Amino acid sequence: MRKLSILGVALAAAIVAVPQSARSQATLSVYCGVPEEWCRGAVNAFTRKTGVRVAMTRKSAGEIYAQVKAEATNPRGDVWYGGTGDSHLQAAEEGLTLEYRSPTLPQLHDWARKQAEQSGYRTVGLFAGALGFGFNTRQMERKGGAEPRCWSDLLDARFRNEVQTSDPNASGTAYTHLATMVQLMGEDRAFDYMKKLHLNVNQYNKAGAAAARNTGTGETLVGIAFLDDITQVLVDGGPVKPVAPCEGTGYQVGSMSIVKGTRNLELARQWYEFALSPESQIAAAEAKFFHVQSNRNTPVHPQAPKIDVKLIDYDFAKYGAASERRRLLAKWDAEVKPLPK
Numbered sequence: 001m002r003k004l005s006i007l008g009v010a011l012a013a014a015i016v017a018v019p020q021s022a023r024s025q026a027t028l029s030v031y032c033g034v035p036e037e038w039c040r041g042a043v044n045a046f047t048r049k050t051g052v053r054v055a056m057t058r059k060s061a062g063e064i065y066a067q068v069k070a071e072a073t074n075p076r077g078d079v080w081y082g083g084t085g086d087s088h089l090q091a092a093e094e095g096l097t098l099e100y101r102s103p104t105l106p107q108l109h110d111w112a113r114k115q116a117e118q119s120g121y122r123t124v125g126l127f128a129g130a131l132g133f134g135f136n137t138r139q140m141e142r143k144g145g146a147e148p149r150c151w152s153d154l155l156d157a158r159f160r161n162e163v164q165t166s167d168p169n170a171s172g173t174a175y176t177h178l179a180t181m182v183q184l185m186g187e188d189r190a191f192d193y194m195k196k197l198h199l200n201v202n203q204y205n206k207a208g209a210a211a212a213r214n215t216g217t218g219e220t221l222v223g224i225a226f227l228d229d230i231t232q233v234l235v236d237g238g239p240v241k242p243v244a245p246c247e248g249t250g251y252q253v254g255s256m257s258i259v260k261g262t263r264n265l266e267l268a269r270q271w272y273e274f275a276l277s278p279e280s281q282i283a284a285a286e287a288k289f290f291h292v293q294s295n296r297n298t299p300v301h302p303q304a305p306k307i308d309v310k311l312i313d314y315d316f317a318k319y320g321a322a323s324e325r326r327r328l329l330a331k332w333d334a335e336v337k338p339l340p341k
Contacts, residue, residue: 027053028267029076031064033083033172034254034289035209035229041287042081046274052267060207061087061172068096068259075261078268081275082126084172085115086179088255089320092122097257100269104276104295112294115253118317123257126275127284127291130251130309131176134215134230134240135222143221150246151181154222155196161341163200164211164220169329172252173208173226178328179319180250183312194336204337216240226252227309228291235288244309251311254291 032039036058043054059067061083068080068091080088080097091097099121105113112125133154140147148154154163168174181190202220205211211223212230216238223230223240230242256275258268274280281293285301318324 026264026267027055028264028271029078030054030056030271031067031077031080031259032056032058033061033064033081034284037287038082038284038289041283042275042280045280045283046271049274049279050270052270054271060166060170062168062170062175063206065091069094072096072261075259075263077259078262078264079271080257080259081271082254082256084176085123085125085253085255085316086175086320086325087172088123088257089115089119089316090322090325091257092119093320093322096260097122098260098262098265100258100272102272102276104273107296108276108294109292109296111253115255115316118320123255124272124276125253125294126256127254127281127293128251129226129228129254129291130244130311131173131180131224131249132227132230132242132244132309133222133224134212134227134233134242136215136218136220137239137241139218139221140241147241147243148222149243151184151193151249152247154200154224155193156200159200159222161200161202162221163197163224164203164205164214164222165197165201165224166208166211167204167206167337168332170206171208173211173224173229174204175325175329176226176250176252177224178332180312180314182328183250183315183319184247191331191335194332195339198336198339199341212240228289231290232288235290246310248310248312250314251309253316 039056039058043056047054064080064083065087101121111128115123115125166174168178181193208225209229212225212233214220215223216233227242230240233240262268276295278295278298281295281298
């Protein structure tokens with residue numbers, strides 16, 4: 001087990017030189033796997049700095065992976081920015097992304113460089129965030145009883161139809177949850193846990209951050225999400241309490257990849273370098289996204305909350321592999337999703 005503080009964030013670095021004529025004519029297509037506000041902020045900052053036009057499409061990690069795979073023979077995207085690292089690793093394994101060894105790599109944290117090395121430099125770590133859950137404090141006060149502290153607490157009958165999460169086929173957050181439980185408990189016990197949790201789930205969203213937002217608005221009592229998404233709701237004044245589960249938890253390494261077959265390779269590299277820079281990464285914290293950013297030189301935002309989290313030794317190589325991901329998702333689809341409530 002290790003300790004991770006959910007701190008603040010940031011991004012700045014070298015920019016690949018692109019002729020002004022190319023900048024004015026080309027449009028970079030970015031598939032964005034982080035929340036809309038973060039995507040827009042990154043796009044605007046990049047365009048202000050470089051003059052390059054960007055067409056941005058926002059989807060969850062699973063949806064972007066499916067789109068990149070479907071477009072493999074005729075790529076329409078140039079860069080896949082954000083989203084959980086397991087889907088990027090799967091795309092790398094399947095040859096859907098391009099090898100690129102960034103000159104910024106020496107500035108990055110070990111976990112970000114390791115992501116690059118494991119993928120054959122077809123992806124890189126962009127940010128990190130631990131998985132957990134949050135609950136609406138007002139609703140919990142009305143319900144009464146002990147506050148949930150552990151994954152096991154979410155199985156309590158008093159939370160029937162009170163827990164919200166996402167579908168692991170579409171959401172990298174939910175796949176991280178599934179893979180975390182398998183590593184914490186062993187596969188048989190983990191699937192038994194997911195079946196019992198299913199009875200308490202009121203909705204499976206497409207995007208992992210939705211459960212955090214809906215917990216803040218009171219649509220659900222409990223939301224399973226990355227802790228940085230929950231702390232964003234808290235910093236915005238939402239009545240939520242983030243919980244780092246007592247048993248330990250997994251974490252994501254949000255990643256970035258260049259799509260194989262891009263028609264704008266130099267512009268894609270330019271985006272890549274900008275995204276790994278402190279200049280870019282600090283903008284995420286300013287938009288109240290409090291992940292741990294990959295560049296060691298990115299300053300910690302003063303509003304960044306600190307949460308000590310007990311982390312498992314998450315096996316990104318195994319659970320990011322295409323075959324293992326497909327197998328676990330197929331098993332979840334067959335054994336968990338169809339169950340009655």
